[in-house]
Amino acid sequence: MIRPATPGDLDAIMLIERRSFPTDAWSAEMMAAELASPHGRYLVDAESAGESELVVGYGGVRALRGSADADIQTIALDAAHRGSGRGRALLRALLAEAAERGAREVFLEVRADNPVAERLYVSEGFVEIGRRAGYYQPDDVDAIVMRLDLRGRDATVLRRDSPDRAQSEGDGAEASIQPENGNAENGNEEGSDV
Numbered sequence: 001m002i003r004p005a006t007p008g009d010l011d012a013i014m015l016i017e018r019r020s021f022p023t024d025a026w027s028a029e030m031m032a033a034e035l036a037s038p039h040g041r042y043l044v045d046a047e048s049a050g051e052s053e054l055v056v057g058y059g060g061v062r063a064l065r066g067s068a069d070a071d072i073q074t075i076a077l078d079a080a081h082r083g084s085g086r087g088r089a090l091l092r093a094l095l096a097e098a099a100e101r102g103a104r105e106v107f108l109e110v111r112a113d114n115p116v117a118e119r120l121y122v123s124e125g126f127v128e129i130g131r132r133a134g135y136y137q138p139d140d141v142d143a144i145v146m147r148l149d150l151r152g153r154d155a156t157v158l159r160r161d162s163p164d165r166a167q168s169e170g171d172g173a174e175a176s177i178q179p180e181n182g183n184a185e186n187g188n189e190e191g192s193d194v
Helices: 007-020 028-036 086-100 115-123 165-169
Strands: 002-004 040-049 052-062 069-077 105-111 127-136 141-149
Touching (some): 002 086, 007 028, 007 069, 040 086, 052 086, 069 086, 105 127
Antiparallel strands (some): 040 052, 052 069, 127 141
16 A cells, blocks of 8 residues: 655665665665655555554655656665566656646656666656766766656556556566655765665
């Protein structure tokens, strides 16, 4: 189930964050600030684990209310849940959040050495609009800058428990995704694993 992230999700998010991005993970302080910011929306993908809940993924979009554009900040899934369509559903939920806040365009950056992630974005309608050489540090990997026009797009949030679940799973093309993050420490970008 995809739901809004809360401060109580921070530890679970950071566990996935550190496993997914060992060289450039955000700090817990940075992530807590993102979760609390009124300028963005963070979501988690959680499943029931008996009496409790297990967070298996998270994502964030920076979308100021009334602004014409938004930026996907991060998406990551626990390794055991990648390739199942959950990353695609999380991405679509973030796009719906951006549209709800008034965005007409969404931007992101993806690592040039991640063709699986690039294919996922392309399959959702993103197009390449440029490149930034050596953008991802310390790995010195180029960033592919991508844009999606939200106008005319169905902003329905496809949740894991939705009747359209099979549609949300798409082709299952999911892997390490590294979108733009304007809050990166020391110039490093946050990445995402879905």
